[in-house]
Amino acid sequence: MEKKVVIELRDVRRDFQVGSETVHALRGVSFKIYEGEFVTIMGTSGSGKSTLLNQLGCLDTPTSGEYLLDGTPVRAMRRSQRARLRNRKIGFVFQNYNLLAKTTAVENVELPLMYNKEYNSKQRREAAVAALQAVGLGDRLEHKSNQMSGGQMQRVAIARALVNNPAVILADEATGNLDTRTSFEVLVLFQKLHAEGRTIIFVTHNPEIAQYSSRNIVLRDGKIREDIYNQNILSAAEALAALPAPQDE
Amino acid sequence: MSYINLFKIAIKAILSNKARSFLSMLGIIIGVGAVIVMMAIGQGSKQSIRQELSTMGTNLLTIRPGADMRGGVRLDPSAMQTLKQIDYETILAEAKFVKKVSPEVTTSGQAVFGSNNTTSTCYGESPDYLSIKLWNVEEGTCFTEEDVKKSAKVCVVGKTVVKELFPNGQDPVGKTIRFKNIPFRIIGVLKGKGYNNWGMDQDNVIIAPYTTVMKRLAAQTHFNSIVCSAVTEELSDQAIEDLTSILRRTHKLKDSDEDNFTIRSQQEFMETMSSTMDTITIILVVAAAFSLLVAGIGIMNIMLVSVTERTKEIGLRMSVGARGLDISNQFLIESILISLTGGILGVLFGGLLTWGCNAIIGYPAIIPAWSVIVSFAVCVAIGVGFGYFPAQKAARLDPIEAIRYE
Numbered sequence: 001m002e003k004k005v006v007i008e009l010r011d012v013r014r015d016f017q018v019g020s021e022t023v024h025a026l027r028g029v030s031f032k033i034y035e036g037e038f039v040t041i042m043g044t045s046g047s048g049k050s051t052l053l054n055q056l057g058c059l060d061t062p063t064s065g066e067y068l069l070d071g072t073p074v075r076a077m078r079r080s081q082r083a084r085l086r087n088r089k090i091g092f093v094f095q096n097y098n099l100l101a102k103t104t105a106v107e108n109v110e111l112p113l114m115y116n117k118e119y120n121s122k123q124r125r126e127a128a129v130a131a132l133q134a135v136g137l138g139d140r141l142e143h144k145s146n147q148m149s150g151g152q153m154q155r156v157a158i159a160r161a162l163v164n165n166p167a168v169i170l171a172d173e174a175t176g177n178l179d180t181r182t183s184f185e186v187l188v189l190f191q192k193l194h195a196e197g198r199t200i201i202f203v204t205h206n207p208e209i210a211q212y213s214s215r216n217i218v219l220r221d222g223k224i225r226e227d228i229y230n231q232n233i234l235s236a237a238e239a240l241a242a243l244p245a246p247q248d249e
Numbered sequence: 250m251s252y253i254n255l256f257k258i259a260i261k262a263i264l265s266n267k268a269r270s271f272l273s274m275l276g277i278i279i280g281v282g283a284v285i286v287m288m289a290i291g292q293g294s295k296q297s298i299r300q301e302l303s304t305m306g307t308n309l310l311t312i313r314p315g316a317d318m319r320g321g322v323r324l325d326p327s328a329m330q331t332l333k334q335i336d337y338e339t340i341l342a343e344a345k346f347v348k349k350v351s352p353e354v355t356t357s358g359q360a361v362f363g364s365n366n367t368t369s370t371c372y373g374e375s376p377d378y379l380s381i382k383l384w385n386v387e388e389g390t391c392f393t394e395e396d397v398k399k400s401a402k403v404c405v406v407g408k409t410v411v412k413e414l415f416p417n418g419q420d421p422v423g424k425t426i427r428f429k430n431i432p433f434r435i436i437g438v439l440k441g442k443g444y445n446n447w448g449m450d451q452d453n454v455i456i457a458p459y460t461t462v463m464k465r466l467a468a469q470t471h472f473n474s475i476v477c478s479a480v481t482e483e484l485s486d487q488a489i490e491d492l493t494s495i496l497r498r499t500h501k502l503k504d505s506d507e508d509n510f511t512i513r514s515q516q517e518f519m520e521t522m523s524s525t526m527d528t529i530t531i532i533l534v535v536a537a538a539f540s541l542l543v544a545g546i547g548i549m550n551i552m553l554v555s556v557t558e559r560t561k562e563i564g565l566r567m568s569v570g571a572r573g574l575d576i577s578n579q580f581l582i583e584s585i586l587i588s589l590t591g592g593i594l595g596v597l598f599g600g601l602l603t604w605g606c607n608a609i610i611g612y613p614a615i616i617p618a619w620s621v622i623v624s625f626a627v628c629v630a631i632g633v634g635f636g637y638f639p640a641q642k643a644a645r646l647d648p649i650e651a652i653r654y655e
Contacts, residue, residue, distance in 0.1 A: 059568065059649050080572040087570020098565045098652065102265060112569040114254050160569070 005068075006167050006199045007033040007056065012065035014051050025051040027222035028065070033168070033201065038194040040210045041203045043219035050172075052219060053203045057090055057170050058082040070167040087115050091161025095173035097153040099145040099160075105132055106141045109160045116164065131159040135189055151182035158189060162198075169193070171202040175209070181243055187212050187236035212236050250575050252582075259583040262555070263590075273551040274591035276544025277631065281595025281624045283537035286602040288620040291530025293606075293613035295523055301445060302519045308479040309381065309515035310347070310488060312336075312496070314471070316507050330471040331500060331509045337475060339499050346480050346488035349377035352472040354462045358429035360410060360455060367413035371404075371428055371455045373462025381478045389422040389437030392458050400460040404428075405437035407452035428455060431465050485514040541627065544591070545635035552584050552639035563643055564651025573644035580643050584636025585629055592628030596621050 014026040025048045033039055043049035054060040055067055058074055061082075067074045070089055074082065091112075092098075099108045109128040113119045119127065132138055135155040145153060154174065161169050171190070175183035191212060194200055202213060210216040211234045218226035263270045314331040337352045344350070354373035359366055372378070379391055392403050406414075406421060415421050425434045433455070442451035463469055479488040489512045496510055556563070563576055599616070606614040 054649050057568065080574070083567065083570050083572040086568060092568050094652065098561065098568075100562060100565070111566070114250050115566075115570045115572075115575060117251075164570075 003034040003036070005032050006035050006070055007031075007201075008066075008068040009055070010066045010068075012055060012062045012067055014048075014055065014060070015063045025222055026055070026062070029219075029222070029224055030065075031217060031224065031227060033199065035199050036194070036197050037215055038190065038198075038200045038213045039202070039215045039217060040213040041201060041217045041219060042205065042207060042210060043203075044205055046221075047219045048222040049203050049205075049219050051222075053170065053172055056168075056201060057092060058086050083115075087112055088164060089167040091164065091166040091169045093154070093157050093161050093169060093171040093174045095176040097145075097150070097157045097177070099153055099156055102144060102146065104142045104144055105137060105148070105156045105159075108145065108156050109163050111160060112164045127163050128159075131163040132156070134162060135159045149182070150178050151185055154178060154182075154186055155189065158186070158193075162193070168199045168201060171200065173204050173206075174202060175206075176204075181240070181246060184236050184240040184243065188240055191236050212239075250571070250578070255578055255582045256586075258579055259586045262583050263586060269551065270587060273548050274587055274594065276547040277541065277588050277591030277628060278595040278598050280537065280541035280544045281592050281628065282598035282602055283540055284534055284624060285596060285599025285616060285620055286606065286614065287533040287537050288530060289599070289603040289614035289616045290606065290612065291526055291533060292617050293615045295526040295530075296615055297613040298522050298526065299519060302515055302522070308348075308482045308485060310477045310479055310485065310492070310512060311515075312475040312477070312492065312510055312512050314474070314510055316509055316511065330469075332472040332475055333470065336496055336499050337472070339495055340475070340477070340492065343495055344477070344488070345491050346484045347477045347492065348480050349381050350475065350477045351375040351378040351381055352459050353378075353474045353476055354459050354467055354469065355473050356429070356462065356467045358466075360414060360426055360428045362414040362424065362426045365414045365416065367410065367453075369410055369428070369453050369455055371457060371462060371466060373459035373467070374456055375459060378456065378476070381476055384442070385440050386437035387440045388420075389435070391437055391456075397458040397460050400464055401458060402431065402433050402461055402465070403436045404433040404455050404457040405439055406435055406456075407439045407454040408441045409450055409452040410455060411438055429466055433457060479514070482516060485516050489514060538627075541631060545588070545631040548584060548587055548631065549635040549638060551587075552580060552636055553642065555583075556580060556639050556643040559643075560646060560651045560654040563646050564648050564654065567646070567648035568652060576646075577640035577644035580640040581633065581636045584640065585632030588628045588632035588635075589625065592625050595628075596624055599624075 009029050009031055012026055012029045013024070016023045016025055029048075029052060041049055041052065051060070055062060058069065058077075059082075061067075061075050061077070065075075069085060072085065074085065077085065100111065106125065106128045109131050110124050113124040113127060129138070129141060132141055135158050137152065137155050137159065140148070140152065143152075145156070148156070154177075158169075158174075174190075175186050178186060187209070190200060190202070194214065200213075202209060210230070213230060214233055215229050216226065217224060312332065314329045332352070334352075337350065340347065340350050351374045355370060356373075357368065357370045360369045375397060376391055376393055379385060386405055389405070391405055392401065395401075396403055406426075411421050414426060415424075421435045421438060423435065425432050427433070439452070439454070439456070445451055459472070477488070477492070479485045492512055493508065497508065500509060502509065566576060603614045603616055606612050
């Protein structure tokens, strides 16, 4: 069975002009990501992983090479076309959640659909509620962002990333601001989504996380050094259960 | 994004920091309030001047000696002595569109009664004068044609003269006062008129037969002016034409000579005053409008700060698919909403100032309805005009940098 290619990079290069110098952030990156994969992209700072993330998220275009998202070539697209692509095909999860302040969970999750003419307000609400239920926050719909813990906020962010039924979820150090326990709770959620068939790309500098994904790509100095399928995926739920009980209970 | 949603986002943003939103509106509130009250004062002044002029008789015509002074200054004193008895008599006999006529001789001086005295002006007129000016005696009577023929030393006085010369409340009718040392018997007291729009006390007058004033007080054989009432206001222009031809004849002017007199109608005067008031109003409003310009700049500044503060939010919106247009519309609508709300509050503020002007200072002020509509339109324009630059700045942010902004 030929799996669908969700993301394809063909010799993608990205150069930046910094003063009089040219920085080669990406020096010819090529890979394919198939539907349903949970891929971690690893690299230290300076490896080019942020640049790669921006390419994958259609926030930036390659200097040369081609990026095909769900079959659509991105390099020649205008800003507004890329915005539309982001709206329909991509769900972002940021390290610092990036929720709207003083706004309820539902309103936060509805945000991408506000920019999608095909949803009326009723459909928008239904989709947002369903997404929040999928991440286990069905009982906190009207809670405001400042009334939630870090873990809950990240779940809201994940629900927001899911609400438009994207082709791929792009997570940028999604557990970076969370404590160990909460990090595992979030990983449990990611693995659940993976099991449901979601395509996930998780960019991180933390090598531990690679143990929970199905494939790991290592980036260094703008090039891919490793691209290995994980033969022994650990269960985040088990790791969570194995953690010592929280101190304040 | 739909406009309703943009509207909701804008309202939320404005309400999230009420103090700052109010401060950014303050310039508009003050500016619009100022414009409204300036227009109201202009309108009110115009209206009250019109009203006053019409109480003086809108069909009033005033003939003065000397040519039209508008072009420059005429220095020939004899030119000021061209109105004479023959003019008056001819007008009385022949003028077709004129109802009543009164020649006028004026002189100022000291009026004395007993130990009281006051400075006043004596107007020498014909008995028709009071009806020309739509005036009446309250007590006693006015002098008659007989008094004119005999140059009788009688007069009617205004209330201010009564107050000054008879402070103890005595009845002035029948008493004899001295004006410039000439004795005058008071036969009537005029109704009160109060101050006119130019600050003159209209009750500080003594009116006597013109013959008496000419002979005994002013020692002149010419009139200072001749006042008449046109049959109707509409016939004022024809009346002026008719009087002009009569006077050219009695002054023996050749066809090539200019008029050595000027005739002005009250209507013309009213129109001049109206247009003067309009000009003054425009100047005041333009001055007030400058404050709106400053207010717009204030809004632009606040919006720029707001954009910078919400850089991360803008980055987030872009990352989930907001286009540049969506972002710029969001801020543009917020800007318009701020200025429009400021406009509404400004109109209310202007209304309050207008009420205060009327009730507390007593100066007439009436808000013209169209000024409110124009104010709103200007506010929207300010919102768009001064919100444009911040909105564009927001739209052009790079989402990658914006998301990482701290």
